[in-house]
Amino acid sequence: DAKTTQPPSMDCAEGRAANLPCNHSTISGNEYVYWYRQIHSQGPQYIIHGLKNNETNEMASLIITEDRKSSTLILPHATLRDTAVYYCIVRVRGAGNMLTFGGGTRLMVKP
């Protein structure tokens, strides 16, 4: 699995958009970008994934650069409940192989 780099922490004002960056410069052509988040003392929760096109669901939007070397997770209107650690992972889709997490970004949403 390709290595990812994320800032260790970020702050965001409640109601504003939270933009969480992820660098994955060694990503290969068949690797997807996945995002999970972990609220304190709970299990991680899947948010969104994409290959090369931008994706949007009810939770967030995922913007992947044209060269696929970086991506941004966007929470359009952050709430206090979005305070969590956000993990960016790149891996090949399918197959029950290893699922490796890095350190993630600790997002603090402030009133």
Added chain:
Amino acid sequence: DGGITQSPKYLFRKEGQNVTLSCEQNLNHDAMYWYRQDPGQGLRLIYYSQIVNDFQKGDIAEGYSVSREKKESFPLTVTSAQKNPTAFYLCASRDRENTEAFFGQGTRLTVV
């Protein structure tokens, strides 16, 4: 409801004792995973299993053992050989073809 269940939520053991953490899923998922998380750190993979009766070591398997006798169950034993067993343990599962991994709520193990 379908999901993945870890039990117990909190577990205390004396140093030198083996302890087994339970993970059960009714999602009919092929792959199951065990992770360890230390305070302020990310998740580190201990063991994973892609099918019944088969499992592979992750990055930090020393001092741990697993079994996969049934598709729905993947128990983790923390042995006395694990030097620092106090941690938050997370179990996950995913379908062979699906992309999304589902996590349990974790077991917080404290060894005194």
